[in-house]
Amino acid sequence: MRLSKKSKIYIAGHNGMVGSAIVRKLNSLGYQNLIVETSKNLDLRNSLETESFFKLKKPEFVFLAAAKVGGILANSTYKADFIYDNLMIQSNVIKNAHKYDVKKLLFLGSSCIYPKESPQPIKEEYLLSGLLETTNEPYAIAKIAGLKMCEYFREQYGCNFISAMPTNLYGPNDNFNLKTSHVFAALIRKFHEAKFQNLSEIELWGTGSPKREFLHVDDLAEALIFLMNNYDSNSTINVGTGEDVSIKELANNMQKLIGFNGAIYWNEEMPDGTPRKLLNVSKINNLGWKSRIELTNGIEQTYRWYTKNIGN
Numbered sequence: 001m002r003l004s005k006k007s008k009i010y011i012a013g014h015n016g017m018v019g020s021a022i023v024r025k026l027n028s029l030g031y032q033n034l035i036v037e038t039s040k041n042l043d044l045r046n047s048l049e050t051e052s053f054f055k056l057k058k059p060e061f062v063f064l065a066a067a068k069v070g071g072i073l074a075n076s077t078y079k080a081d082f083i084y085d086n087l088m089i090q091s092n093v094i095k096n097a098h099k100y101d102v103k104k105l106l107f108l109g110s111s112c113i114y115p116k117e118s119p120q121p122i123k124e125e126y127l128l129s130g131l132l133e134t135t136n137e138p139y140a141i142a143k144i145a146g147l148k149m150c151e152y153f154r155e156q157y158g159c160n161f162i163s164a165m166p167t168n169l170y171g172p173n174d175n176f177n178l179k180t181s182h183v184f185a186a187l188i189r190k191f192h193e194a195k196f197q198n199l200s201e202i203e204l205w206g207t208g209s210p211k212r213e214f215l216h217v218d219d220l221a222e223a224l225i226f227l228m229n230n231y232d233s234n235s236t237i238n239v240g241t242g243e244d245v246s247i248k249e250l251a252n253n254m255q256k257l258i259g260f261n262g263a264i265y266w267n268e269e270m271p272d273g274t275p276r277k278l279l280n281v282s283k284i285n286n287l288g289w290k291s292r293i294e295l296t297n298g299i300e301q302t303y304r305w306y307t308k309n310i311g312n
Contacts, residue, residue: 001104001160002229003031003061010035010059012044012093013066017173018108018166021221022063029225035059039066045085050092054100062105063224064093064146068139072205072273074180075136086142094149098159106228107150107163109143109236111213111279112136114165121280124165124236133274147236154234164227167240167279170298171217172305184214187251188303191258192311201263205270208248213240213278216293216301226289240279241291250295257299 003009009026013019014036026034035057043049044066068085075082090107097105114122115130132140150161170184178186187204194202223239231237245253251264293301 001232003225005030006033007031008033008035008058008060010057010062012062012064012089015039015173016065016067016069017169017171017175017217018220019063019065020173021171021217022065022224025218025221025225044092045088047088047092047095051096051099054096054102058100059097060103061228062093062097062102063228064090064105064107066093067108069182070139070175070180071182071186072135072271075139079138083138083142086139087145090142090146090149094146094153094161097161098153098157102159104160104162104228105150106224107146107161108224109147109163109165110139111165111167111238111240111277112140112274113144113147114277116274120276121242121278122238123280124238124283127236135271135273151234160232162227162231162233163236164224165236165238165279166220166223167213167215167238167277169215169217169220171302172309174217174302176306176310183212183247184250184302187254188258188299188306189311191251191254191260192303192306194262195258195260199260199262201265202260203265203267204247204251205267206247206272207268208251208266209246210272210274211244211246211276211278212250213242213244214250214295214298215240215291216298219291219293223284223289223291226287227284230287237283238279238281239284240281241295242279242281242285243295244276244278245295253296254299254303257296258303 116133118126147163153159174185
């Protein structure tokens with residue numbers, strides 16, 4: 001099952017970092033019939049609103065990128081919201097995609113679904129083999145439920161629903177709110193503000209020792225369109241770069257590229273999160289897709305976007 005240039009394609013969550021990247025990529029490739037709707041006009045947590053939307057629009061393909069997302073602080077503070085909102089969004093979209101005969105749906109998960117102590121790099125089959133990281137457990141449980149819904153709707157009804165698990169993402173339209181952002185965006189904002197406030201030191205959480213893999217959202221968008229056209233398996237598939245970096249190395253690179261000349265104080269009383277989270281991406285690589293945007297170039301691109309759209 002492949003997209004055509006005139007296919008009716010619904011991008012759920014089109015204003016978010018991932019959804020907007022999918023829209024940009026589809027537009028650049030000449031897809032002409034994109035369906036989008038703001039959360040103000042369509043609350044995907046509401047089953048009646050979601051069903052009315054599917055009944056009216058009748059999309060043929062769905063990219064399910066709508067979700068409530070955030071970093072360690074947000075996940076720890078709003079646990080009930082994270083599990084409820086995500087369960088409701090994905091349940092309503094997946095159910096109605098089945099009911100209104102969507103040809104293919106791609107559910108977007110997260111690498112946090114894997115156990116905290118997974119062997120590295122993390123293979124898809126490690127899912128549900130151990131305990132989750134407690135700082136993002138509610139979000140992870142919701143995402144596991146979503147990919148299992150795709151699996152079971154395929155098994156019971158023959159729906160062509162697939163799921164992809166991206167690694168840590170960054171890029172244009174990221175969330176730079178320090179209370180709810182992920183580490184990449186938070187570091188950019190902290191270094192930028194420290195630079196222009198002429199601070200002598202900034203505080204960063206943890207030890208800096210955890211290692212993370214970072215994928216530019218434009219690479220992800222390309223991968224998701226590739227999967228929509230080339231992947232039809234019931235099992236989930238990882239999307240990443242296959243390379244990781246410590247948070248301390250990332251911070252040092254950003255400090256240099258942004259031009260902050262002060263010191264970094266690592267507050268080791270704050271949580272580190274999972275020690276390491278590197279995905280095994282051999283499955284998608286063997287299908288013919290690999291990431292293209294190097295981390296240094298990605299930092300520079302994202303910082304330019306930030307200074308143009310937010311930082312000034």
